[in-house]
Amino acid sequence: MSGLVTLHGLGRERLTGILDKAEGYVGRGPSTDFSGATVTNAFFEPSTRTRLSFERAAHRLGAHVMSFSPELSSASKGESFKDTILTLTAIGTDVLIVRHRLADAAALAAGWSARPVINGGVGSREHPTQTLIDALTLRQEFGRLDGLRMAIVGDIRGSRVARGHLIALPTMGVELTLVGPTPFLPQENPWGVRTSTDLDDELGDVDVVYLLRIQAERGSAATIPSIAGYARRYGMNAERLSMMKPTGVVMHPGPMNRGVEIDDSIADGERSLVLRQVANGVPVRMAVITEALEGGR
Amino acid sequence: MIVIRNARVLTSSGIEETSVVIDGDTVAAVGAEPEANGHQVIEAPGAWLGPGLVDLHVHLRDPGQTWKEDMVTGAKAAAAGGYTALVAMPNTEPPIDDRVTATAVAERAAGIEDVEIVTSGALTKGRSGEELADFDGMYDAGIRIFSDDGDSVPTAGLLSRAMAYLLDLPGALVAEHAEDRSVAGTGQLHEGAVASRLGLAGLPSLAEELVVARDLLLAATTGTRLHIQHVSTVGSLDLIRRAREEGVEVTCEVTPHHLALEETAVEGLDTNFKMYPPLRGRDDRTALIAALRDGTVDVVATDHAPHTTAEKEVPFEEAPRGVIGLETAAAVVSSKALGKDPELFFERMSIAPARIAGLSRHGRAVEKGSPANLVLFDPDRRWVPAGFASKSSNSPFVGMELTGRVLMTIREGKITYEGGSG
Numbered sequence: 001m002s003g004l005v006t007l008h009g010l011g012r013e014r015l016t017g018i019l020d021k022a023e024g025y026v027g028r029g030p031s032t033d034f035s036g037a038t039v040t041n042a043f044f045e046p047s048t049r050t051r052l053s054f055e056r057a058a059h060r061l062g063a064h065v066m067s068f069s070p071e072l073s074s075a076s077k078g079e080s081f082k083d084t085i086l087t088l089t090a091i092g093t094d095v096l097i098v099r100h101r102l103a104d105a106a107a108l109a110a111g112w113s114a115r116p117v118i119n120g121g122v123g124s125r126e127h128p129t130q131t132l133i134d135a136l137t138l139r140q141e142f143g144r145l146d147g148l149r150m151a152i153v154g155d156i157r158g159s160r161v162a163r164g165h166l167i168a169l170p171t172m173g174v175e176l177t178l179v180g181p182t183p184f185l186p187q188e189n190p191w192g193v194r195t196s197t198d199l200d201d202e203l204g205d206v207d208v209v210y211l212l213r214i215q216a217e218r219g220s221a222a223t224i225p226s227i228a229g230y231a232r233r234y235g236m237n238a239e240r241l242s243m244m245k246p247t248g249v250v251m252h253p254g255p256m257n258r259g260v261e262i263d264d265s266i267a268d269g270e271r272s273l274v275l276r277q278v279a280n281g282v283p284v285r286m287a288v289i290t291e292a293l294e295g296g297r
Numbered sequence: 298m299i300v301i302r303n304a305r306v307l308t309s310s311g312i313e314e315t316s317v318v319i320d321g322d323t324v325a326a327v328g329a330e331p332e333a334n335g336h337q338v339i340e341a342p343g344a345w346l347g348p349g350l351v352d353l354h355v356h357l358r359d360p361g362q363t364w365k366e367d368m369v370t371g372a373k374a375a376a377a378g379g380y381t382a383l384v385a386m387p388n389t390e391p392p393i394d395d396r397v398t399a400t401a402v403a404e405r406a407a408g409i410e411d412v413e414i415v416t417s418g419a420l421t422k423g424r425s426g427e428e429l430a431d432f433d434g435m436y437d438a439g440i441r442i443f444s445d446d447g448d449s450v451p452t453a454g455l456l457s458r459a460m461a462y463l464l465d466l467p468g469a470l471v472a473e474h475a476e477d478r479s480v481a482g483t484g485q486l487h488e489g490a491v492a493s494r495l496g497l498a499g500l501p502s503l504a505e506e507l508v509v510a511r512d513l514l515l516a517a518t519t520g521t522r523l524h525i526q527h528v529s530t531v532g533s534l535d536l537i538r539r540a541r542e543e544g545v546e547v548t549c550e551v552t553p554h555h556l557a558l559e560e561t562a563v564e565g566l567d568t569n570f571k572m573y574p575p576l577r578g579r580d581d582r583t584a585l586i587a588a589l590r591d592g593t594v595d596v597v598a599t600d601h602a603p604h605t606t607a608e609k610e611v612p613f614e615e616a617p618r619g620v621i622g623l624e625t626a627a628a629v630v631s632s633k634a635l636g637k638d639p640e641l642f643f644e645r646m647s648i649a650p651a652r653i654a655g656l657s658r659h660g661r662a663v664e665k666g667s668p669a670n671l672v673l674f675d676p677d678r679r680w681v682p683a684g685f686a687s688k689s690s691n692s693p694f695v696g697m698e699l700t701g702r703v704l705m706t707i708r709e710g711k712i713t714y715e716g717g718s719g
Contacts, residue, residue, distance in 0.1 A: 080611065081615075082610060100612075102612040102614050103495055103496060103497055103613065103614065104566040107566070108612060123495075123614075124496030124497070125495050125496040125497070157496075159496075160496060163495075163496050187493055188489055188490040188492070188493040188494075189493070190490040190494045191494075
């Protein structure tokens with residue numbers, strides 16, 4: 001069984017291997033490699049990019065896709081998470097992709113389903129495929145990951161993407177700085193990375209500014225007095241872009257709140273990698289699904 | 298008659314290796330053996346014999362949630378853990394908050410043979426934190442300990458009125474679960490490195506300490522006896538120490554799991570490590586052990602909180618808080634906190650809790666004429682907890698090798714548990 005519940009414990013070689021495999025899928029047309037296989041999207045939380053790119057990735061590999069939405073299912077009648085996972089497994093699936101607001105959902109599902117589970121984003125804990133997508137996008141842009149400096153800006157405390165990055169990007173040589181107002185920075189810093197409350201101080205040193213959305217659904221908006229104040233202190237605009245190195249780029253995992261953490265001119269500008277990140281979702285997820293299907297055989 | 302030979306006995310003059318004779322519900326002799334044959338003789342070299350353990354803090358779930366536990370199974374678990382008396386918390390369904398419920402529960406408890414069960418009563422009506430509960434009615438039904446355990450009384454005004462009233466009822470004690478909900482929020486585990494790494498909402502030490510500080514001030518002002526439940530932080534210990542120096546009449550308890558485990562145990566998000574207060578950091582645990590030894594902490598109380606496997610086998614954030622503790626407490630406390638010191642062990646596990654709860658037939662040194670509420674404990678026996686007498690098995694110590702096992706529990710001269718050979 002070779003799903004992807006967490007990037008924790010994966011070494012540089014293994015991570016690079018997944019990126020290489022994903023690179024091989026870039027621009028590749030449809031195949032029938034896994035015709036007859038079933039991939040189930042078990043998304044207990046809303047998602048656009050992740051859900052659709054997993055779906056397209058599965059289709060590109062010739063697999064069927066089953067989709068589960070809690071609001072259209074027995075979960076809305078109070079069926080427990082465990083029973084839902086057991087039910088999806090009993091219906092029959094070769095891989096289960098789990099997205100959930102709770103931090104241990106993917107690990108629990110892997111224990112209960114006896115099928116490879118791919119973590120499609122859980123809690124504020126980890127979003128491993130997003131981290132791989134961003135690593136691939138950066139490697140394409142800079143030709144390397146080693147020595148790159150990234151400032152992750154925003155609601156780190158509530159961000160699964162930031163925690164996934166903290167697990168795996170330093171392993172691949174990326175140096176991270178966490179930037180945001182104190183209520184958005186983690187209370188403890190078990191990763192031993194640099195933290196800062198002043199974005200302008202950091203801009204000149206970094207290759208990448210990685211912007212995060214305020215996680216209103218996790219109550220983060222209530223921990224700061226105003227969104228407008230946040231936008232003034234941390235929003236990425238033309239002036240701040242000019243403080244970066246000429247080679248510096250801006251990334252965002254989406255969905256973007258334009259005018260808050262990112263201005264239109266930046267989001268749609270030539271230094272933005274946002275749409276390339278989205279596009280890379282498909283080959284990265286093809287690589288991850290392939291490993292899961294091969295491991296499950 | 299039962300004769301227990303060669304145990305290390307807690308007598309009124311300290312630990313003595315001697316024989317104890319039990320006749321009826323009383324200790325008939327210490328140091329002398331009966332001449333006649335035919336009595337039950339137990340050879341117990343190396344084992345500790347002392348007053349049965351007393352737990353100031355258990356949840357028996359009875360009435361209302363008896364799928365988790367009830368008085369009968371809770372008493373069996375207590376006996377297996379060496380306990381002869383329990384104080385049950387009032388957060389049952391319905392909560393114990395008036396004369397009728399208190400009387401009904403006391404009557405049921407009186408029929409339980411394995412252990413003496415006294416119940417505590419709520420501080421506020423329905424445990425809602427809004428108005429005072431029926432103190433007089435509950436007091437008449439025998440209740441002396443009042444607590445909204447599971448919640449703090451939310452406002453200082455209400456708690457100060459409760460304290461003022463209870464001051465007039467001799468022997469009454471206010472016991473507080475310290476948790477400021479406005480700070481605790483949706484916290485799941487200690488706000489430390491593990492919570493930050495996993496991205497789960499933390500429960501800061503501050504949530505406990507704010508309430509401890511507030512309650513100590515109120516107790517100092519009203520003069521009411523105060524007991525702080527399940528203390529878990531360095532800061533709480535400092536506040537209690539300082540208040541005591543200033544003459545506040547305060548006692549406090551610590552749980553076995555806070556003495557033995559730290560926040561790192563929660564890393565795997567096993568729900569049998571989810572409880573309030575949460576497992577804290579290394580500094581807190583070290584300070585709790587030191588405080589239990591030096592007397593800052595008066596007693597160990599288990600906060601035995603049964604939940605079924607189905608209730609616990611859910612994502613961590615959806616799991617109910619609480620773990621069972623009655624059957625493992627003696628081992629955990631003797632081996633992991635008190636360095637196998639029998640006198641200190643019986644002081645913190647039996648004598649002090651019996652004194653705080655006013656249980657005159659418990660927590661007494663073993664001497665001629667004392668009540669035969671006793672425990673025989675082998676401090677060196679190794680075992681691995683697996684099955685439990687409790688209806689629930691939500692213990693953080695499942696599968697962990699423990700040192701120290703209860704060999705026999707005797708309540709009022711009757712053997713309520715005999716085992717520990719496995």
